[in-house]
Amino acid sequence: MNKTVNINLANILFHIDENAFNKMRRYLESVRRSFANTPGSDEILADIEARIAELFGEKLQDPRQVITSKEVDEVITIMGQPEDYMVDEDIFEDEPPFKSEAKRKRVKKLYRDTEMKYVAGVSSGLAHYVGIDPLWVRLLWILLTIGSGGGFILLYGLLWILIPEATTTSEKLDMRGEDINISNIERKVKEGFEDVANRVKGVDYDEVGNKVKNSGKTFFDTLGNIVMFFFKIIGKFIGIILVITGAATIIGLLIGLITVIIAGSAHIPGVDFYHVIDSSNMPVWLVSLLGFFAIAIPFFFLLYLGLKILVTNLKSIGNIAKFSLLGLWLISVIMLIVFGVRQAAAHSYESSVTDKYELAVEDSSIPVNIAMVSSTTNNRGNIHMGDMMLTHDENGNEVLVSKDIRLSIKRSKDSIFHLEVRKQADGSSFNNAMETAKRIDYGYTIDGNQILLNDYLTTEKENRFQDQEARVTLFIPEGVVLNYDNGDFRCWKVGAANDRDIDDCNIEDYTWMMGADGELKCQECPERRIDEEDDDERNKIRINEEGIDININDQDGESFKMKIDEDGVRIKAQDNDEERVDINIDADGNSIKIKAKDGDSSMTKSITKD
Template structure:
């Protein structure tokens, strides 16, 4: 069992066992004795202690780790013994000494060299980092600044973001020299004796590397410039990453945390539309989304900082793996919620009711559409065809205008109305259960049928693609008169091929063949389906697609129309052979008629 003590070395706290502490104490005392009476000895000792503390910190795996004699021996081996160095003034002569420290593989760090600065020391620091003269760097910054403006911006950013080399250790890091007793002593004495110019090109490499030459060939200089531009481009990429990451994190915090999690701004409808069927609270979804999106952008921000500042302190493996685990958990949770939400709409179920209608005048049926006053209420929230409002009692009501009407021929002399309610659910039973909760109303007043153009859900059922389809069966020869509303909800089979948006402008009569016959339509509104229509055209607009191609020379023609009512195709060749295809979009009815060599073949397929 070893006794441990706490020490404060260069303002850093360490736990060290007693044996290692005594060895370290003897080592530092010997260094103090070696530099006693030397100019700048206090600064030399302080820098040596700071370097020793830095080495200890690099070797520690956690804050509670105890430093042993092994770590002390490793640090002493790196720093060297005082007697290994000549501490008198002759170490600053021009000739390098036989005993030097190895600098091979030493990674330089970017600092601003304030000792040789003109403005902020950026170019002087880049000279050490990139390895070529600061004059070229200053010229490049100046040219980029004059012609593009980027040079001034880049210089200011580097001036702000790159730290200055203030301590002796930082100055040695800047030049790539090892931070040991010898180099710390040299650097301090350089400042005291003002002999920087005399020793700046001396390389104290233990392997006896050659003295650095200040002369370079033209092609070496061009290569250095290209390398420098690549590094500047890398720094620019780092700035872009920082801006992107920071902006995204701020936006996520404001958009998700403040609204969804902290509930600073309340939107009661969010639980009904955003997390519709999973019953997950909005704050949980917001938090998971923040982690799932924000963590990658945080690492993007961190990468940009690492590119821009090479000596940026690492956040540590514990933080990295913790964030990675949190991100994976968020992604998995969101995927599970998404699958549950998709499963909640996997099936479509419907319930159908059919009733007879009795009107005062059996010859004429007036049809009117009624709208909801709540549809335009203040504070409602819309999602596709559905809105959510609150009634006077504070009850939540879902209102949708996903209601469509179709007029068909009745098989008897009575008027029938068929109401089909549809909804989505996780199963057929669940979907039908939601469909039964849909409320739809209509009323007969005299010979007028008033139909709601909306549906409602009152019992708290959430958005499940609820819709209503109305089939109105009218006996033959009955006149139908609409209250004009310009409501594109009517699907009919009529003799004028008028689209659903224009049906309610005219009066109709049910024909024996189930086709509505227009009673007051002008001739010019007839659609271009007659064989004598020679207009060649292709029309694509909000009403659909209308194509008509005629060749008057040989009698060939092709016509196609696609709209909300379905698809109609007519074709004729020069032998008077014809093909007519009609596909109804509402009831799925498929009709095909072929006239070939005087023989007519007709086939009809219907879903209902």
Template structure:
């Protein structure tokens, strides 16, 4: 059983084994003796202690871990013994120089250089990290800020917040890629930082020259270094791309949340669209927050990953923050999925209600005229649509939902009276709910003389939401009754109205039709067929307002082509002579 001691090293509390403590104490005392009487000795020793504390923290897995002999030996190996270095080389130039232990190669860490800063030291720190003059880096940030709608400014602020500043001597050495040991700490404190860059460059060139002279680097080593360099460049490019994607998405979500979702400061059509379809009861600002977390948190980690790729020593956001964000994301996604399922259920069932009435005409011999009521003076429609449903306002500025999904069908009556059937359809989460929503559809018609005047729009209250509401009007006409469709019905005539001219939907508008005993409309005033008969009565080309109808036949082959509002139909075949 070993005794443990609590020590305060560079304002950091450590638990250390008693034997390890004695060794560390003797090591620090020898360092103090080595620098006794040296200019700036107090600052040198403080920086050495700070570096030792940093190394201990790197080796500790948790804050309660006890530092042992092993960790102290590892720290001493990194820092070196005082006698390994020539502290006052200028004084003892006549003595033979002791060989210095080979220094470790270190990667540069990104810090903000506050000693050469203009604003936050970001560009000065990037100069050390990238090896590019700070002037060019500042110009790049300015150009990005001007030509990318402020992205350069946002990137600078993010780096200012996330990148730590180089305060201690150890951090400044890390920033320049120099080993943080007793020799370098002492040298930086004594020399200052005015000529550090030149000294570092001279040491680097000397190392490179020695490596070339010794031919220690083979051709394949060089190729490997080039490939590794290319991979690093590609990685940095990926990091920059991830930062741009993440930052742009987060900025867009942020402005959308606080302008549209939270305060509705900017009126976007999407808000009205949400009001039309939403039946979950969740306000738009709640859904906006949920979407912000569900989409924004993954892109935040995309941004964070990009920064981790570019910045080796980026401060971690911590496990608490990571798990908190993960929890928020899971909760937001779960709630959105539940709301989506509930929303989809609103379209799972269709309900219908029917209304059938007899219409009594004053003069049964008159032609039955079918037309639509002109609503131009009654409703003002919005531009926001869900299918054929949109918002509208009546003359009293009452807001409602309105749709032109009204279809007209004509069938043969089973008696001598004109009958009209109105079927209203809507969707809902159940058949009963769908029927209740269908009952709330407002649609009217009236018989004025010999005219059946139908509403061109169906309407319903905004609380009923858009659920594929539609109206189908079937007019039952007695045999022998004359019928005419006015132009206003052109876009409301349903498919499948049988007629002797095979006119399709709007083609029957404007002509006089008679209901025959088979339930087919016979045209009484349609234009005569323009026949281009070649003598055998098999060929015809008809061109009228309904399109082009070509029918060519001979003794061997036949060809038919019809062009109308539904497209092109062609049929070709060989004539059967049997």
């Protein structure tokens, strides 16, 4: 049983057993003696203690864990013994520094180098990290800032906030990728003292005195503090937005993923419809999981970036986690692309089959009634996608019902009624599309003199949604009189040429007869309106139930208008919009009014029958 001692290294409390404590105390005392007469010894010792505390912290899994002799030996091995560096430096003053080939250099860490700064030390820190002269980084910043219209200034400010400053000797060595041991700490501290000494020797004290009197800070320091203050405010605001956006998106995606997985297990109708439109045979849970990773991982990094902005000393998630997430994201995106390609390939070909039927109408000498019949399935609670619907038939089996129907009414070439149904579908090949089209069911019924056509088609659920559709053509013999009932069918899906140019939505309002020219002839429409127009639409003659309207215009601007209706007769003649003759005769012929004008002369005459 060993006694435990509490020690304080670099203001950090550690628990250490007595044997390890004695060994560490002897080591620090020997280090202290070796730097007894060295300039800056206090700073060197402070940095060494800070590094030892850092190494202990890395090795301990729990703050309550006790440091043993094993951990002390490992730390001493890393830091090195003091006698390894107690040599006369002048002997090796002209010798190049020795570098061990077997010793691997430490990985550099990114810090801001405020010792070589112009503004915040971002450029010099980046230069240390990539191993180039800071001058090139600063020139690159200038070029990018000019080229972006000043946009890279915001990036500089963001890096100013995110990149920590190298303040301790350990951080400065980390910035250069050098080992943090006694030798390098001593050298770095001595370099700092030598640099200070050189600056002191070259100082013009009178000039410095004047500067101190005028201002305690340089222009860039003051400007930097002001800019830094605003960037910190903006940075914190951006960090909050990133955290909220990232967290809300990830939580929403996670809830959606869990919902889809549970719904798939419970066979909820909304998820079942996925199998109808899916042509890749990829499970819905897998597609949902891939979608979750493809969207959530980028937002996780946005969340992490926001936390880095808000929390200065946030611990890194590590390169292993970063590259693992990146690899998972790439795999998810690639799998989703493959899924999309397979979906598109399933609709890359189109084919059709045509079914032809002869219709046995009871008596074509009397009017034939044509009607569109809607599906008897209950639309409520069903899943829709465009014209396609997943529902149940009369037997309770799941079927796909589509309203993608078009109807054309044409003249038959003989005295028999014909029905032609062209069924069309998509597929991964022409044969696959044709087989899918063959499995489309379209129905009709003949009931005496009634032709009942379905305004829908059906197909089995296993055939999936392949853009199934039907084009129905009804051929009617010449001279047959018919009535048409559109029902709930969309009238714009009907095509029937007629002699009155009546819109297809209104043909059900009248009785028709199939003409020899293939046009339907209206049997009870009002008198036909005659509308004759030449190519330039100058001359129009209209005859309808309201009367006769004649309008004649020539290229010279002269016009003649005559209108005959229940009010009488009106005749006007004009020349370039100037009225020349105006004659009005009432319906009884008892009153005639004549107005005439020729140049500046005009005449008005009224004739009334006694």
